Amino acid sequence: MNAIIASTVFGVIMMFSGILVDNKKTVTSLAVVLFLALLGVNGFELATADPKSPQVLFNNMLKIDKMSLWFNTIITASCLIYALLIGKEVRKVGSHVGEYFALMFFIVCGLYLLSTYNTLLMMFLGIEIMSIPQYILAGSDKKNLKSSEASLKYFLMGAFSTGILLMGITLLFGATHSFYISDIAGMLNNENLNPMALTGILFLIVAMGFKMSAAPMHTWTPDVYDGSPTAFTAFMATVGKAGAFFAFMRLFYGALGTISSHWTMVLAIVTALTLLIGNVTAVFQQSVKRMLAYSSIAQAGFMLFAILAMNAMAIQAVLLYSLAYCVATIGVFAVVVKLKDYTYDGFNGLAKKEPLLAFVATIFLFSLAGIPLTGGFMAKYYVLAALTKQGNLLWLVIFALLMAAISVYYYFRVIVSMYFKTGEPELSSEVTVTDKILLVGTSLVVIAIGIFPQFITDIF
Amino acid sequence: MLCFLILVPVVFSLFTFLFTKTNDGAKSMALISSILTMGLAGYVSAQTYAAPMVMDMPWIPTIGVRFNLVADGMSGMLVLLTAIVYLVVMIAWINKEMPLPASFFGLMLLAQAGLMGVFLANDAFLFYTFWELALIPVYFLCSLWGGEKRIQVTMKFFLYTFVGSLMLLGGLIYLAMQVPSGDAYSLNNLIAAGSKLPAGTQNWLFWLIFIAFAVKMPIFPFHTWQPDTYEQSPTPVTIVLSALMVKMGVFAVLKWLLPVLPAGVAYWSNTVVILSVIGIVYASCLAIVQTDIKRLVAYSSIAHIGLMSAVAFSHNTVGMHGILVQMFNHGINITGMWLMVSMIENRYGTRDMTKLGGMASTAPVMAIALVIVSFAGIALPLTNGFVGEFMLFNGLFGAQIPNAMAMMIIAGLGVILGAVYTLNMIQKTAYGEAKAMVVAKDISVNEMIGVAIIITLILFLGFYPKPLTDMTMQVATALVR
Structure with a gap:
């Protein structure tokens, strides 16, 4: 509750900071401080929350339990890491630095609603609060045609998916006469299932799949992520995606869990397609930024495992995966954004010119590829183990393992460029000592998650 | 600790x-x-x-x-x-x-x-x-x-x-x-x-x-x-x-x-043994036609490992014991072999056997070392390789799979083919017309120490393998229950 209010207020403060403070550097620092404060608010709420009974607000519209608080904390921590590592690059996008950060605080506010909603109306509200600022961020580099294209594409496609989402909610309401998660769960049963409800669920899968770029609803992702300013791609591909996924999971666990046999196969096929398209297409990309866009599709496929598994381990897996994925991806983008040329060739010889930059990038890529002792490996382990435990979809586990092997190829291509090829990479900005310290710190976080995942998963 | x-x-x-x-x-x-x-x-x-x-x-x-x-x-x-x-x-x-x-x-x-x-x-x-x-x-x-x-x-x-x-x-x-x-x-x-x-x-x-x-x-x-x-x-x-x-x-x-997975192993044993035995013969044949020494040793290694993997699926105590012994011996022998290859490459500037020759006259110590290490590789008695291979063949002979006898005989071809390519290699590098060295120097002191450790182990474990067999005895018995 406090965090939701705080994120809005901080957003407003950031909005006015642009008028009151002239110096862009000060604005960025303010954003870092406010994210830190937001993390503090979240930590406080987590510490004081009653583990037995979740807090219920606004006529039962929001239900704040310990899991959603912990997820909020993870997301806010990722935002803080983002602001620390990439905040400097936000300044280069345009002159309205304060407003960019304000939009990010509003996105975070939307995410808080998505992790705590108890009715479908709140979920819709959360999705819209999260999406609209993202459309703006995508188009914020106004002089760049690609950025405008990305924004327009994202907006049009997003508007469609919102329509489909509303349609799904309406149909589900028609079948169950309620917007409340618990009521919907009570009304749905396997014996006499209303076809209207099933259609609604299908619409919901499509709409939510769009938001977290699951195939075949992923087609907007590469263009939008490629066209948007890199600093904002990093934000949208991590925090935005994890939030949408969490909402997806909350809906399917809470409201539709009892009839899981009806949607498991559809979702399993969506997952398999997401893994296949994300991984195979990523192999053929020539630009690292575009490769990361496809890899984010592939990673979304792994996250979907948690919804299919529907057990206690899957919930741990979601928290771990969100954190490991966000931190590693933000880290990679923090390195990418330092370079002028985003093609693989642009990375040639980076290890010689900036050994530390190349080294931390290697750790982040290891994490994304799932090499042991990094957070990404533990996250993959948890989702795979959760689905194996569930027992009915072993073919998907094996398929995912094969896809993970493909992913190694394109992640390691970056390493090949950095270490084994010679070239003179052009940096877009100087790598300062502060940058280096922050990057090393972040890579240590990645390794720490990989060695002691219990500090993330065993919070309950 | x-x-x-x-x-x-x-x-x-x-x-x-x-x-x-x-x-x-x-x-x-x-x-x-x-x-x-x-x-x-x-x-x-x-x-x-x-x-x-x-x-x-x-x-x-x-x-x-x-x-x-x-x-x-x-x-x-x-x-x-x-x-x-x-x-x-x-x-x-x-x-x-x-x-x-x-x-x-x-x-x-x-x-x-x-x-x-x-x-x-x-x-x-x-x-x-x-x-x-x-x-x-x-x-x-x-x-x-x-x-x-x-x-x-x-x-x-x-x-x-x-x-x-x-x-x-x-x-x-x-x-x-x-x-x-x-x-x-x-x-x-x-x-x-x-x-x-x-x-x-x-x-x-x-x-x-x-x-x-x-x-x-x-x-x-x-x-x-x-x-x-x-x-x-x-x-x-x-x-x-x-x-x-x-x-x-x-x-x-x-x-x-x-x-x-005892049942799975029992079910697939025959398949794996056949694959391994094919691998032995196939790799040995390919080793014969290689001219690059490094590739020759690489293929010979496939043949040696093929024998170990065949025996691993034979469910036999002596064989199991043989694998443990041979794992150590193979590690020692092939290290020696690579040391020799690297020395030759370093001295002559090539690994191509057709361009090598006459090492026995220009660098006699190296030639002697090469001969000893190669003999261990083809399991000549009184080298460590013999002890291991003997136990392995013994194991394959007593294997609990159909056609164990035939498998052993085909695998045995590997030893003969091994002798062919190894002796051929010795002949082409150590004997024949002496070719010019890039670095005209016999073995250096530190290389000597390295090779001496290897050769000592080869001969010691060839004469007296008891320390090695004692160490692995218990595990071998436990593995075949």
């Missing part, structure tokens, strides 16, 4: 990465680390005669993973082999110059830590972690210091092994989910849970787990990465690959496959 076997190389490697700037500094770091590890490994392996050494502490309690290291006769033997091979390599390379020495030796030591971990881990999750960690430094070593085609070749090698590893991970997760209570990944729990699985499940689970090991060994038809990688890697890395990493595969079959 056991964790120091892993910690010492890791600490020294970090130190090498961060603080050494010169060639000499990096090499002395690596040498000191290898000597320390050798001391530790000697102590540990001596202790295993009495009772296995154990180290056990919790790691990730929620998923039932413990940091559990155990050194029994088999692990102790392989730890000792790792330490000896590293020591010999570090001694033999002490006078060589190379680019980026700090990174090279740092990565070498990291690979050693990974290998030690694989051989000691008694928890499947820990085992998998080290299995992967041993691979990463080797990937960088081959890609940075290898030959002309290094990048593609290493990528192929890496992807092959990585696909295997991921399948292994899937198999281990599935197995761990079958453990009803307690630590899901401890070896004993996995054995209990795995052997209770219905035969049908064990049959598909077998391949999920075995693929990783088959690629690593490698056995036919999973071997295609191997000759290229051996050829393109810098020789110290080739030694690590062929003397030690290959043993990871054999070791893993013995420790993590045979006891865990």
Whole structure:
């Protein structure tokens, strides 16, 4: 509750900071401080929350339990890491630095609603609060045609998916006469299932799949992520995606869990397609930024495992995966954004010119590829183990393992460029000592998650 | 105690990465680390005669993973082999110059830590972690210091092994989910849970787990990465690959496959034995037509490992004991062989046998060493290779599979073909018309020490294999129950 209010207020403060403070550097620092404060608010709420009974607000519209608080904390921590590592690059996008950060605080506010909603109306509200600022961020580099294209594409496609989402909610309401998660769960049963409800669920899968770029609803992702300013791609591909996924999971666990046999196969096929398209297409990309866009599709496929598994381990897996994925991806983008040329060739010889930059990038890529002792490996382990435990979809586990092997190829291509090829990479900005310290710190976080995942998963 | 076997190389490697700037500094770091590890490994392996050494502490309690290291006769033997091979390599390379020495030796030591971990881990999750960690430094070593085609070749090698590893991970997760209570990944729990699985499940689970090991060994038809990688890697890395990493595969079959899925193993034994035997003959034939010595040794290694993997699936005590003995001997012999190859390449500037010759007159000491090492490779009596191969053939003869006799005879062809290509190689390099050397020098002092260690072990274990057979006796009996 406090965090939701705080994120809005901080957003407003950031909005006015642009008028009151002239110096862009000060604005960025303010954003870092406010994210830190937001993390503090979240930590406080987590510490004081009653583990037995979740807090219920606004006529039962929001239900704040310990899991959603912990997820909020993870997301806010990722935002803080983002602001620390990439905040400097936000300044280069345009002159309205304060407003960019304000939009990010509003996105975070939307995410808080998505992790705590108890009715479908709140979920819709959360999705819209999260999406609209993202459309703006995508188009914020106004002089760049690609950025405008990305924004327009994202907006049009997003508007469609919102329509489909509303349609799904309406149909589900028609079948169950309620917007409340618990009521919907009570009304749905396997014996006499209303076809209207099933259609609604299908619409919901499509709409939510769009938001977290699951195939075949992923087609907007590469263009939008490629066209948007890199600093904002990093934000949208991590925090935005994890939030949408969490909402997806909350809906399917809470409201539709009892009839899981009806949607498991559809979702399993969506997952398999997401893994296949994300991984195979990523192999053929020539630009690292575009490769990361496809890899984010592939990673979304792994996250979907948690919804299919529907057990206690899957919930741990979601928290771990969100954190490991966000931190590693933000880290990679923090390195990418330092370079002028985003093609693989642009990375040639980076290890010689900036050994530390190349080294931390290697750790982040290891994490994304799932090499042991990094957070990404533990996250993959948890989702795979959760689905194996569930027992009915072993073919998907094996398929995912094969896809993970493909992913190694394109992640390691970056390493090949950095270490084994010679070239003179052009940096877009100087790598300062502060940058280096922050990057090393972040890579240590990645390794720490990989060695002691219990500090993330065993919070309950 | 056991964790120091892993910690010492890791600490020294970090130190090498961060603080050494010169060639000499990096090499002395690596040498000191290898000597320390050798001391530790000697102590540990001596202790295993009495009772296995154990180290056990919790790691990730929620998923039932413990940091559990155990050194029994088999692990102790392989730890000792790792330490000896590293020591010999570090001694033999002490006078060589190379680019980026700090990174090279740092990565070498990291690979050693990974290998030690694989051989000691008694928890499947820990085992998998080290299995992967041993691979990463080797990937960088081959890609940075290898030959002309290094990048593609290493990528192929890496992807092959990585696909295997991921399948292994899937198999281990599935197995761990079958453990009803307690630590899901401890070896004993996995054995209990795995052997209770219905035969049908064990049959598909077998391949999920075995693929990783088959690629690593490698056995036919999973071997295609191997000759290229051996050829393109810098020789110290080739030694690590062929003397030690290959043993990871054999070791893993013995420790993590045979006891865990007995029904699956019984079902597929015949297939694997046939594949292995095909591999022996196929690799031996290919070795005969090679002109590059490095490729010749690479193919001969496939043949030797093929015999071990055939016997591993024979369910026979003498054979099992033979594998353990031969794992050590093969590691020693092939290290010696690579040392000779690297010396020849260094002296003559080529590995092409058609351009070599007359080493016996220009560098007699090297020629003698080459002959001794080669004889051990073709298992001449009174060399260590004979002891191991004798036990292996004995095992294959008593194998509990159909046509054991025929298998043994076909596998025996490998020995004859082995003699053909090895003697041919000696003839072409050591005898005949003397070719000009680039560096006209016989063996140098440090190379002499390295080769002397190898030759001493070859002859000592050929005359008196008892220390080695005693160490591994108990494990061999336990493996065939």
